[in-house]
Amino acid sequence: MKTVDINDLSDAVIKGRLRSIGLTRDDLDKPLIAIANTSNDIALPHRQLKQLSDMVKLGIAQEGGVGLEFNVIAPCDGIAQGLEGMKYILPSRELIADSIEAMVASHQIFDGLVCIGGCDKTLPGMLIAASRLNIPTIILGTGPIVPIGQDGALNNELERIPHEMAGFSEEFQIDAFEKMRIHEEDFIKQAFLKQLINKDQLVEYYADALSTCGLCTSLATANTMGMLCEALGISLPGSFLIPLVANEKLAVAKQVGQTILKTIENGLTPRKILTRQAFTNAIAMDMAVGGSMNTILHLLAVAYELDVQLGFEDFAEISAKVPFITDVKPNGSYNIIELYRAGGVSAVLHEIRDFLDLDTLNIQGKTMKEVIQNKKPLNRSIIKNIKSPIREGGSIVILKGNIAKEGAIAKPVVMNQVEEFTGRAVVFESQLDFYLAAKEGRIPNDVVIVVRNEGPVGGPGMTEGHRISEAIRCINSRNIALVTDSRFSGATIGIVVGYVTPEAAVGGEIGLVQDGDIIRISIHDCSLDMMVSEDEIEQRRKCQKPYTANCSGYLHKYIKSAGPATVGASTRTGKKYE
Numbered sequence: 001m002k003t004v005d006i007n008d009l010s011d012a013v014i015k016g017r018l019r020s021i022g023l024t025r026d027d028l029d030k031p032l033i034a035i036a037n038t039s040n041d042i043a044l045p046h047r048q049l050k051q052l053s054d055m056v057k058l059g060i061a062q063e064g065g066v067g068l069e070f071n072v073i074a075p076c077d078g079i080a081q082g083l084e085g086m087k088y089i090l091p092s093r094e095l096i097a098d099s100i101e102a103m104v105a106s107h108q109i110f111d112g113l114v115c116i117g118g119c120d121k122t123l124p125g126m127l128i129a130a131s132r133l134n135i136p137t138i139i140l141g142t143g144p145i146v147p148i149g150q151d152g153a154l155n156n157e158l159e160r161i162p163h164e165m166a167g168f169s170e171e172f173q174i175d176a177f178e179k180m181r182i183h184e185e186d187f188i189k190q191a192f193l194k195q196l197i198n199k200d201q202l203v204e205y206y207a208d209a210l211s212t213c214g215l216c217t218s219l220a221t222a223n224t225m226g227m228l229c230e231a232l233g234i235s236l237p238g239s240f241l242i243p244l245v246a247n248e249k250l251a252v253a254k255q256v257g258q259t260i261l262k263t264i265e266n267g268l269t270p271r272k273i274l275t276r277q278a279f280t281n282a283i284a285m286d287m288a289v290g291g292s293m294n295t296i297l298h299l300l301a302v303a304y305e306l307d308v309q310l311g312f313e314d315f316a317e318i319s320a321k322v323p324f325i326t327d328v329k330p331n332g333s334y335n336i337i338e339l340y341r342a343g344g345v346s347a348v349l350h351e352i353r354d355f356l357d358l359d360t361l362n363i364q365g366k367t368m369k370e371v372i373q374n375k376k377p378l379n380r381s382i383i384k385n386i387k388s389p390i391r392e393g394g395s396i397v398i399l400k401g402n403i404a405k406e407g408a409i410a411k412p413v414v415m416n417q418v419e420e421f422t423g424r425a426v427v428f429e430s431q432l433d434f435y436l437a438a439k440e441g442r443i444p445n446d447v448v449i450v451v452r453n454e455g456p457v458g459g460p461g462m463t464e465g466h467r468i469s470e471a472i473r474c475i476n477s478r479n480i481a482l483v484t485d486s487r488f489s490g491a492t493i494g495i496v497v498g499y500v501t502p503e504a505a506v507g508g509e510i511g512l513v514q515d516g517d518i519i520r521i522s523i524h525d526c527s528l529d530m531m532v533s534e535d536e537i538e539q540r541r542k543c544q545k546p547y548t549a550n551c552s553g554y555l556h557k558y559i560k561s562a563g564p565a566t567v568g569a570s571t572r573t574g575k576k577y578e
Helices: 006-020 049-062 084-107 122-133 154-159 176-181 184-193 199-209 221-232 247-266 276-289 294-306 312-321 336-341 344-351 368-372 431-439 466-476 534-543 553-561
Strands: 032-037 066-071 112-117 137-141 397-399 407-410 420-428 447-451 480-484 496-501 518-522 527-530
Touching: 032 049, 032 084, 032 247, 049 066, 049 112, 049 247, 084 112, 084 122, 084 294, 084 553, 112 122, 112 247, 122 137, 122 221, 122 294, 137 221, 137 247, 184 199, 184 466, 221 276, 221 294, 221 344, 276 294, 276 312, 276 344, 312 397, 344 368, 420 431, 420 480, 431 447, 431 466, 447 466, 447 518, 466 480, 480 518
Parallel strands: 032 066, 032 112, 112 137, 420 447, 447 480, 480 496
Antiparallel strands: 397 407, 407 496, 420 518, 518 527
């Protein structure tokens, strides 16, 4: 008796199961596209993504394919910020990548992948998953909210303050430099910290200000990463900055569905698109817009997944050459919607084209040269001429020294024009210790706050130091600096240095700093040092006690494999500290 090939049996079972979910016999012969969607009811960037996925499916169907959707987690940074839950945010990037990989790779039925998401960790997680799976992939980013009734000017923001706060603008003094760079949310939070508005007023401000679905309207991490997906070539040109609630976003979603079939036909997989040259293009744009420091972490993690050689030194080299030309909050005056109207990503890339590799390909099979030709900026108040930039270069700077032997990251464009800072150290072993001291009024001026044990392993999870910087600004933004092995939100403003590597929890020198040590931060010299002799440092090292984070569950698993910031805190192959 002739036996049936086991592969034929498996194929029949698979097709039978697909028929059971509503596919026709004809559908079984069509390309199947996985749609990974972060749609959920918890956060604004994700509440309307089901509409986008429906349009993606329509585009896929029009081109002769079938789209099958599944959901992906998307913890909200804005809700977790400053709380213990923030420890899960960066590690959630790995969960997002792992779950997409598991869902697609386990079924072995998909010809292509469309990822729909927003918020800080979803797009990087999707990029990592796409790198692993290496099937044709397009990423569709959420896009920003439309701030109803706001044009981004501080005068309009002041008008939003209740009548009972008539003296607010006089009491809450902000100098001219700060007025140019502050954005409304930060302004209102500072008012609350200075006890000029109460908790109920702050709650109602958020209910009113977060007026539509989408991402925030400044160059925070989520918006920066969405723009970088375009620069990398894995998103459709011009797709990301279209507001989530705009009708045009639906049309673009349908175009994504149509394009993924053509990407499959052309055999354009992520590893053909996400080359080293694509990364250097993305970094150049990141520097031109003054993007979030978190993007360094994410680009390194994706590159590490692809075996693309990329390190802190590449960011330093490109940052030194590429002018900072984009006047967008928190670095400037305008919001992200206004950048979209000024020509968006393609216009910025067109302006810095002399720093780009114009032969890189995108998912449409177009070269960078083709994508950005004739895409001149439409508003020179927002996208400056490269010959008269806001800053000649160095929008992000890599610092090294005896506190950060492998590197640390600073963002001069939000440092209140401070290029050098020296002060005595006030050391805290955790963010919680700092918050307690700040609440009790124990933070002096003219110091460098050192907050440690907040890196990938120590945090655990490398929590953001954004709330620390907000508290410092409430005390006195000009005379206090912050150095930490944690990371920062893209909206952070102040004299801040983060991502210190090696981190304290694995024996890094930041763990040897003591109260009263003189610390020097120099943007000019790209240095971060404690003014302590090498002999003294070695003596302290002999007394250094091992640190173990108190955690369980997923965080315990994460710290067992999390690498340092220099490889993007990647969990790809375990620790890389040795």
